[in-house]
Amino acid sequence: MLVAYTDQNKRFVLNSSIPLSTLKLLRLTTKFYCPQCKQQLQLKLGQQKIPHFAHINKSKCASTFSEGESTRHLEGKEQLYFLFKSLNLNVQLEPYLSTLKQRPDLLIYANNEQFAIEFQCSPISLEKFTERNAGYSSASIIPIWIPVTPFEIGDGIHKILISKQLQQFIQSTKHHQYIMMYCPFLRQFIYLSNILFVHGNTFIAKVQALPIEYQKFPFYLPKKLTREEYARYLMFYNKAKHNYLKSRVLISRKGVKDLLLRCIYELRLNLHSLPYYIGVPLRGSEVIELFSVDWQLALFYFLSVYQIPVEAINDKIITHFLAWSKINGSMEAIKVVMDYSELLKDLSIQNPNQKISKDQVDNYLYSQFLAIKSYS
Numbered sequence: 001m002l003v004a005y006t007d008q009n010k011r012f013v014l015n016s017s018i019p020l021s022t023l024k025l026l027r028l029t030t031k032f033y034c035p036q037c038k039q040q041l042q043l044k045l046g047q048q049k050i051p052h053f054a055h056i057n058k059s060k061c062a063s064t065f066s067e068g069e070s071t072r073h074l075e076g077k078e079q080l081y082f083l084f085k086s087l088n089l090n091v092q093l094e095p096y097l098s099t100l101k102q103r104p105d106l107l108i109y110a111n112n113e114q115f116a117i118e119f120q121c122s123p124i125s126l127e128k129f130t131e132r133n134a135g136y137s138s139a140s141i142i143p144i145w146i147p148v149t150p151f152e153i154g155d156g157i158h159k160i161l162i163s164k165q166l167q168q169f170i171q172s173t174k175h176h177q178y179i180m181m182y183c184p185f186l187r188q189f190i191y192l193s194n195i196l197f198v199h200g201n202t203f204i205a206k207v208q209a210l211p212i213e214y215q216k217f218p219f220y221l222p223k224k225l226t227r228e229e230y231a232r233y234l235m236f237y238n239k240a241k242h243n244y245l246k247s248r249v250l251i252s253r254k255g256v257k258d259l260l261l262r263c264i265y266e267l268r269l270n271l272h273s274l275p276y277y278i279g280v281p282l283r284g285s286e287v288i289e290l291f292s293v294d295w296q297l298a299l300f301y302f303l304s305v306y307q308i309p310v311e312a313i314n315d316k317i318i319t320h321f322l323a324w325s326k327i328n329g330s331m332e333a334i335k336v337v338m339d340y341s342e343l344l345k346d347l348s349i350q351n352p353n354q355k356i357s358k359d360q361v362d363n364y365l366y367s368q369f370l371a372i373k374s375y376s
Helices: 018-030 060-064 071-086 126-138 228-250 257-265 292-305 313-323 331-346 359-369
Strands: 005-006 010-013 040-044 050-054 090-093 106-110 113-120 141-149 154-163 177-183 186-200 202-211
Touching: 071 090, 071 106, 071 113, 126 141, 141 154, 141 177, 154 228, 186 228, 202 228, 202 359, 228 257, 228 292, 257 292, 292 313, 292 331, 313 331, 331 359
Parallel strands: 113 141
Antiparallel strands: 005 010, 040 050, 090 106, 106 113, 154 202, 177 186, 186 202
């Protein structure tokens, strides 16, 4: 931790600009205490980490908050603190919110609102993540989570792996989803923007670096994709779809019991020349967890089996389809399948043998990709 109280009950904030000689003198002449549990702290001046406080004796407080912080967490917290100070913001470092029993890394007061900044360098469970957000919400504090950059990757559009842990930090704007990360060693923010699900933990995203000195508050938001950039997204996506279908044939041991292969056979389709509108990327389809080609083929097969026309698709039919295909029937999954049904209706597609140009589908996908739809 970087904040403690002296034996005169004064708040003391460490920072790496304080001369080492001054800190050594303070360590000899001043006692420091934890803002939460009030136990005595030691001022650590090692070679591996920037100066910081630590509990002398093990306590519940030590395990509950940020004892044993990594170098990047300590440095990142300090760098963010000085960023907000340079922007003339009212910011507190490591304030203990006694009513919530929570201690954000930073607390900002701006535009009559409070923002809790959490620079997350260690894994956090979904349960704990949800609990912390609920606590902040109960106090009308807006939480902003900034995960540490977990990998090095250059600017541009890439197919990347985003772990379930990192997916927790996905944020949404009017036009797209993104993750804002920070790397204290490089002193720069890394944005993964316009995130598009492929399958598993594989996504396509635009990567952009922003040096800390160019950041502002409220934080910069990444821009929407241009049409040319989205064309690159589709190129990556279609290549991934091609490789996926190729591997499915090679590794499947279920034969006709494999739903994808069964769909291909029953619908009289060619696995390697599927209509362009089967296996298209849709916003939010990560809730289904399958590659889009799996469930979109299954939908056509389901409609064929039960002789249901595309224009008749509604929530009840989609719920039946999801149960039939053993896909989770959440409201989010229903919404994604409904979005695909709207695509089929808008393009007047009735069956998987119709000929629709690639440009027609691409134009539709681009317009939809830039429109965030709420789940209600």
